[in-house]
Amino acid sequence: MTEPLNIGIIGLGVMGQRMLARLATHQRLRAAWVWDANPAAVAQTLAAYPQLQAAASAEQLIATPGLHSLYIATPPAAHMSLSHLAFDAGLAVFCEKPLTVDFPAAQEAIARIAREKQRAAVDFSLASAPGLGALQLAFGAASRLPLGPLSSVELEVAFAAWPRPWQAGAGAWLAEREEGGFTREVLSHFVFVLQRVLGHAEVLDSQVDYPADGRSAETALNARLEAAGVPIRIAARVASDVPVPDHNRMLWRASEGEVELREWFGVTQQRRSEGWQPLGSSDALRASSQADQLDQWVALIEGRSHSLPGYAEALAVQQTIEALLTTR
Ligand SMILES: NC(=O)c1ccc[n+]([C@@H]2O[C@H](COP(=O)([O-])OP(=O)(O)OC[C@H]3O[C@@H](n4cnc5c(N)ncnc54)[C@H](O)[C@@H]3O)[C@@H](O)[C@H]2O)c1
Known part of the structure; x- marks a missing residue:
């Protein structure tokens, strides 16, 4: 059997919950670790998904051995700093849009991705x-x-x-x-x-x-x-x-x-x-699009070509x- 790919999720609000529900249907991608700045969001998520592990901080989640990719579902202000932490750990990053309104920070991240051949994509459904x-x-x-x-x-x-x-x-x-x-x-x-x-x-x-x-x-x-x-x-x-x-x-x-x-x-x-x-x-096309998007995420993690926006x-x-x- 092909090995599961472990996903860490930071940000457990509306989008974090939607992605957790979608990941539960996928054969390879497996939500494994979660963290949110709001402890109540973490507690609610663990109650709904007892198999998940909660980290004590973003840094601890990103440093977890065995993690393959980070999904960032916080509001835009944290997208760039969390991306860099994940790049430091060599994780493939799937980040929610909007990328950021801080254009110099985005350009710095883009230069780093090119220089270090990091794997990174943004969720435009x-x-x-x-x-x-x-x-x-x-x-x-x-x-x-x-x-x-x-x-x-x-x-x-x-x-x-x-x-x-x-x-x-x-x-x-x-x-x-x-x-x-x-x-x-x-x-x-x-x-x-x-x-x-x-x-x-x-x-x-x-x-x-x-x-x-x-x-x-x-x-x-x-x-x-x-x-x-x-x-x-x-x-x-x-x-x-x-x-x-x-x-x-x-x-x-x-x-x-x-x-x-x-x-x-x-x-x-x-x-x-x-x-x-x-x-x-x-409705029919939404389901097939969302399934394909998760397959593209697998390709991103495995370093293959994919259709997700960089x-x-x-x-x-x-x-x-x-x-x-x-x-x-
Ligand atoms: N791709 C899509 O179709 C789509 C749809 C809706 C929202 N989004 C995007 O998803 C992102 C999240 O939106 P949402 O609707 O889930 O917001 P939300 O407010 O419901 O949830 C955000 C969560 O992030 C947590 N958070 C905030 N700052 C944090 C930090 N620094 N570290 C850890 N946790 C932090 C909050 O406590 C909250 O639980 C936004 O960028 C939004 O634009 C994308």
Whole structure:
């Protein structure tokens, strides 16, 4: 039998719990050690997963013999320092997005990864989505353009409330503009898709609405960008009249047809004369994407090629995201 790969998890909030549940379904990856700065989160996790071992600190977890990889699911502020600790120990790192808003720190980590051949990737869940594959086939660098040249991309995102109900238990950081907000949390996934298919996206203008309290995250963002000569529009808002908790739709229009991503993992495609063809519902494609992502993580740990975004790709996404938040 192939040996299990032991994972250490730091950060046991909403994402840490989701990853624990997903790891429990995987044949090779095995959650082994956990730590969180909040002792209550550790106690709740051990009650739900008694087979896990709790470390006394991040340093102790990372130094545990037999560990293969570290999953970092803390808020962004700790991502870089924890990455370096894991690199010191020679662990493969799978880090939650956003990578960081500290760009010099990210560049230092990227230089170290290249210099020392460290293994590191960032969790953009759409990296393993069939929708991204459909977009690469239709419009990527190696595409024969079966739908004709791309003419525009439109991204529409809306929330009935921010944070969304499933993240209501997250820390205050998520609702605050310093580290949180839907632009970093949600738009980043779609900017990742955009840039993986088309390369760097230039922000031409961006209008961001913030509450008057000086602290809370954005409530609306409308922007124009350009990538590979293609115009891109983003319209995003939080409003009580939005009928669903979390709506998103990304429409890629070309001369002979369109590809539409909808509600995260759903994807449909049409050639103008033939009508829309669903390539899969969001729920079915989510399950296959998440399974593939864990297999890609195994490849990262084993030093094989994989499709997970590296730190440089994640930094490029974050640079576009921060430009969206600051450009007028
Ligand atoms: N990939 C995705 O689809 C996705 C979805 C949601 C959130 N995220 C990202 O996951 C990360 C975590 O988000 P969340 O919603 O789980 O947040 P959360 O607030 O629910 O949980 C964060 C946990 O980290 C702990 N923590 C904070 N600082 C720490 C430190 N220095 N060391 C150890 N533990 C620390 C907190 O006590 C808390 O338990 C964020 O970067 C977020 O943007 C990614």
